[in-house]
Amino acid sequence: MKPSPRFWALATAVALLLLPVLFPHPFVLSIVTQAVIWALLAASWDLLSGYTGQISFGHAGFFALGAYVAAALSKHLGFSAWLGLPLGAAGAALVGLGTGFPALRLRGHYLALVTLALAELIRLTSQNWLAVTGGPFGIYDFGTFPGLPAAPIPRAQILYGLVAAVVAAGVGLMLYVCHRTRAGRAFRAIREDEVLAESLGINTTVYKLLAFGLSAGLAGLAGTLYAYYVQLVSPTVASAATTSLVIGMAVFGGLGTIWGPALGAILLYGINEGLRFIGVVYNLVAVGLVIMVFVIFLPRGLAGLRFGRARRTIRRDAALSAANRLDG
Amino acid sequence: MLDVDELRSGYGQLEILQGVSLRVGDGAIVGIIGPNGAGKSTLLKTVFGYLHPFGGSITVGGRTLIGLRPDQILRLGLGFVAQAGGLFADMTVHENLVLGGYSLPSRRELEPALEAAYAQFPLLRDRRRQPAGSLSGGEQRALALARALVLRPRLLLLDEPSAALAPRYIDEVYASIVSVNQAGIALLIVEQNVEMILSVAHRVFVLDLGHNAFDGTPAELRRSDRIRRLYLGETGATSWEAAES
Amino acid sequence: MSLRPPHPARSPSAGEREHESPSAAEREHKERALESLLEFLIQGIVLGGLYALFAVGLTLIFGVLNVINVAHGEFFAVGGYLLFGALVLLHLPPAASVMAAAAGTFLLGLAVYPLLIAPLNRRLGRRPAGSLYLVLTLGLSTFMQSSLLAIAGGDYLRVPPLVSGILEVGFTGVSYQRLLVLTVAAALLATLFAFLRWHRQGLAVRAVAQNPEAAQAMGINLARIFALTLALGVGLAGVGGALMAPLFNVYPAVGFPLTIKAFAITILGGMGNLVGALLASLIVGVAESMVVMVIPSQWQNGVAFVVMIVALLIRPQGLLGRATTR
Numbered sequence: 049m050k051p052s053p054r055f056w057a058l059a060t061a062v063a064l065l066l067l068p069v070l071f072p073h074p075f076v077l078s079i080v081t082q083a084v085i086w087a088l089l090a091a092s093w094d095l096l097s098g099y100t101g102q103i104s105f106g107h108a109g110f111f112a113l114g115a116y117v118a119a120a121l122s123k124h125l126g127f128s129a130w131l132g133l134p135l136g137a138a139g140a141a142l143v144g145l146g147t148g149f150p151a152l153r154l155r156g157h158y159l160a161l162v163t164l165a166l167a168e169l170i171r172l173t174s175q176n177w178l179a180v181t182g183g184p185f186g187i188y189d190f191g192t193f194p195g196l197p198a199a200p201i202p203r204a205q206i207l208y209g210l211v212a213a214v215v216a217a218g219v220g221l222m223l224y225v226c227h228r229t230r231a232g233r234a235f236r237a238i239r240e241d242e243v244l245a246e247s248l249g250i251n252t253t254v255y256k257l258l259a260f261g262l263s264a265g266l267a268g269l270a271g272t273l274y275a276y277y278v279q280l281v282s283p284t285v286a287s288a289a290t291t292s293l294v295i296g297m298a299v300f301g302g303l304g305t306i307w308g309p310a311l312g313a314i315l316l317y318g319i320n321e322g323l324r325f326i327g328v329v330y331n332l333v334a335v336g337l338v339i340m341v342f343v344i345f346l347p348r349g350l351a352g353l354r355f356g357r358a359r360r361t362i363r364r365d366a367a368l369s370a371a372n373r374l375d376g
Numbered sequence: 377m378l379d380v381d382e383l384r385s386g387y388g389q390l391e392i393l394q395g396v397s398l399r400v401g402d403g404a405i406v407g408i409i410g411p412n413g414a415g416k417s418t419l420l421k422t423v424f425g426y427l428h429p430f431g432g433s434i435t436v437g438g439r440t441l442i443g444l445r446p447d448q449i450l451r452l453g454l455g456f457v458a459q460a461g462g463l464f465a466d467m468t469v470h471e472n473l474v475l476g477g478y479s480l481p482s483r484r485e486l487e488p489a490l491e492a493a494y495a496q497f498p499l500l501r502d503r504r505r506q507p508a509g510s511l512s513g514g515e516q517r518a519l520a521l522a523r524a525l526v527l528r529p530r531l532l533l534l535d536e537p538s539a540a541l542a543p544r545y546i547d548e549v550y551a552s553i554v555s556v557n558q559a560g561i562a563l564l565i566v567e568q569n570v571e572m573i574l575s576v577a578h579r580v581f582v583l584d585l586g587h588n589a590f591d592g593t594p595a596e597l598r599r600s601d602r603i604r605r606l607y608l609g610e611t612g613a614t615s616w617e618a619a620e621s
Numbered sequence: 622m623s624l625r626p627p628h629p630a631r632s633p634s635a636g637e638r639e640h641e642s643p644s645a646a647e648r649e650h651k652e653r654a655l656e657s658l659l660e661f662l663i664q665g666i667v668l669g670g671l672y673a674l675f676a677v678g679l680t681l682i683f684g685v686l687n688v689i690n691v692a693h694g695e696f697f698a699v700g701g702y703l704l705f706g707a708l709v710l711l712h713l714p715p716a717a718s719v720m721a722a723a724a725g726t727f728l729l730g731l732a733v734y735p736l737l738i739a740p741l742n743r744r745l746g747r748r749p750a751g752s753l754y755l756v757l758t759l760g761l762s763t764f765m766q767s768s769l770l771a772i773a774g775g776d777y778l779r780v781p782p783l784v785s786g787i788l789e790v791g792f793t794g795v796s797y798q799r800l801l802v803l804t805v806a807a808a809l810l811a812t813l814f815a816f817l818r819w820h821r822q823g824l825a826v827r828a829v830a831q832n833p834e835a836a837q838a839m840g841i842n843l844a845r846i847f848a849l850t851l852a853l854g855v856g857l858a859g860v861g862g863a864l865m866a867p868l869f870n871v872y873p874a875v876g877f878p879l880t881i882k883a884f885a886i887t888i889l890g891g892m893g894n895l896v897g898a899l900l901a902s903l904i905v906g907v908a909e910s911m912v913v914m915v916i917p918s919q920w921q922n923g924v925a926f927v928v929m930i931v932a933l934l935i936r937p938q939g940l941l942g943r944a945t946t947r
Contacts, residue, residue, distance in 0.1 A: 165926040336764025446837040462835035479840030
């Protein structure tokens with residue numbers, strides 16, 4: 049049995065993840081740790097937009113919310129990172145739930161644009177609410193996880209392990225919900241045909257809200273991890289560039305699969321950082337190109353790659369379905 | 377003038393026409409009838425270039441239509457009137473007609489062509505500044521027909537011209553169809569209303585499940601026991617719904 | 622900047638000196654209040670004019686192609702860069718520079734449909750256009766912005782005003798540069814509306830917006846109309862970018878905040894509705910300008926979003942409803 053490209057992509061990702069263990073170089077550790085954080089963010093976006101079909105163009109906002117809440121709590125109230133993590137995620141989840149309500153009435157581009165506006169409002173707030181968010185300079189000096197070793201390499205490794213564990217838990221949670229619970233089936237039904245789902249007795253309202261809350265919460269969790277790792281939270285975190293990057297990663301990895309975008313994030317971030325050696329600006333050019341090329345020619349992303357003649361199956365797989373569902 | 381041979385066509389993976397053939401002679405009225413899902417509309421759309429066929433051939437005067445876009449096929453002398461007219465509802469009657477003359481080779485031909493349209497359908501002249509969507513069903517069909525005639529096509533494709541029309545409007549539409557034909561224009565008409573099409577057509581093709589089931593003159597159709605039993609019912613029902621019930 | 626409420630009127634008593642000073646002070650307050658009101662109103666209208674150029678182009682593209690052009694702001698930026706190149710580098714006269722910027726943006730826009738949208742169309746077959754195009758144009762936006770950064774660098778490029786001087790309007794004044802923006806915007810938009818209403822190709826554009834299949838049956842070449850419309854839409858943005866270059870400066874991300882605001886405006890006006898976009902642009906422009914009188918100016922940019930969110934909750938179809946270019 050010839051290993052498919054999907055296998056190679058997975059293998060590459062696993063290899064990248066193991067790099068910090070094999071080569072404990074601070075640069076490698078830094079890249080992989082951040083890559084994993086992006087993986088959680090991308091997967092959380094996919095849960096809402098790819099898997100449930102509710103397009104969000106404002107996930108940077110939820111990410112920023114988690115980061116800012118955690119950082120602010122730690123800086124102004126002295127909360128430890130262990131408290132900041134769940135609280136930041138909860139804050140983002142609440143706002144996500146709040147967004148979910150008006151979103152019930154919106155479809156397609158309207159939803160995307162409203163979420164974009166929300167993220168912009170969050171960015172504006174973070175830029176101007178000096179007392180809490182530190183304005184354009186952001187929040188810094190709020191500490192990180194307690195009890196880490198002092199020596200830099202082991203510190204970074206343990207930190208990486210921590211982050212990776214939380215991310216794995218998050219992604220695992222999403223995969224579990226999607227594949228093993230009734231909620232997952234409801235999400236897929238809503239994505240396929242919301243009217244039909246409703247008429248089949250699925251309470252689309254509850255499940256759409258659930259998707260929003262869960263997705264936003266996990267995006268916020270990624271934000272808290274970012275905050276405690278990078279130890280600086282500034283308004284750029286909520287910028288549209290962040291959302292653009294996340295969507296690029298998801299499209300690259302394969303929409304509607306949860307693990308696809310996580311994988312895409314790790315690979316794309318790795319490539320992105322690697323390309324920095326060429327020149328800082330060209331990596332974003334590549335991201336833009338990747339999004340365009342993949343949307344046109346490879347809508348299923350990496351998750352959908354397969355060698356050999358495509359079999360004409362009547363049953364559509366998740367990624368293509370999600371990609372198509374992004375229409376209208 | 378139109379030759380369709382072993383045409384296979386459909387949507388995506390779904391093959392609806394599985395080898396259909398028909399001919400339209402110069403100046404003839406040819407009808408296509410058959411139960412729902414038989415592929416009648418699919419056939420018209422494929423001929424006019426909205427759908428790309430999987431196989432077979434479509435030629436007009438020996439020249440193939442396959443691979444051409446609708447706007448290119450239009451310039452070869454074919455016209456298309458979609459189900460329910462395909463009018464631009466928010467534009468005025470006049471604007472719709474002007475659009476009908478969009479591909480006239482010279483701007484100078486537009487005025488006389490519009491005049492001819494108004495002459496043939498006087499009711500449109502009265503309504504020329506009204507939005508097309510505000511016209512009655514029958515008037516809308518007249519407008520759709522007039523619009524398609526601005527370019528003086530040699531062959532006109534009509535998709536269910538009587539659909540959703542009150543009976544008196546149906547008579548008007550078919551009177552127009554006859555007079556259009558008398559001017560020398562060939563017509564290929566897909567119809568649910570079997571009685572009307574049998575009354576005007578020179579030749580009728582029956583489609584069923586993507587295949588040719590019969591072709592002949594209306595008289596031959598009425599005489600064929602098999603067809604009568606299968607498609608028209610003993611009672612000689614006027615439409616497929618009645619026959620199938 | 623806050624306006625103090627006018628003092629309650631006091632009954633005048635002629636000849637009493639102690640009443641003369643307060644009423645003079647009153648009048649001065651009122652004059653100043655009126656001055657700033659007028660000033661903000663004018664700024665608001667000028668801003669509205671710019672927004673209109675931007676939003677109408679965006680709406681045109683959506684109405685005809687059913688695509689939301691997330692990269693619209695990047696064409697605005699390109700207009701600015703082309704103006705900089707023509708005016709500052711090539712020393713062309715201002716009028717020629719603006720036209721060069723417009724033409725350049727238009728030509729660039731012509732490439733978008735055949736290179737990006739048509740292939741996606743082909744892949745999706747008969748499926749209606751939708752949010753996947755949104756992702757595509759998002760990619761284009763990222764690509765264009767970072768390409769500008771790579772090619773031209775991130776510095777804020779300064780461009781001298783195209784016209785100098787200030788026009789006195791009552792108690793206040795508005796710069797000729799801003800007036801130029803308003804005038805050109807008004808002229809271009811009027812031309813566009815006239816084109817759509819009366820010109821044969823404008824009729825074709827409206828036909829494609831209303832019913833693409835019927836339009837094809839009229840002999841209209843869809844691809845050509847799509848490409849033309851897109852180029853027209855982004856061309857308007859490019860002109861806006863060229864005209865605003867002296868005011869905004871030129872840098873890669875200059876257009877993006879406008880894009881987001883334009884989304885808010887188009888939703889407010891009713892997606893696909895050109896007149897709605899025009900109206901909404903003026904409303905948002907004036908509102909943004911005047912709201913500075915009551916809230917701190919850093920929050921000014923949030924007005925558009927709040928307006929949009931409120932509008933969507935109350936009346937999702939926008940002020941004038943979802944209509945295609947009629």
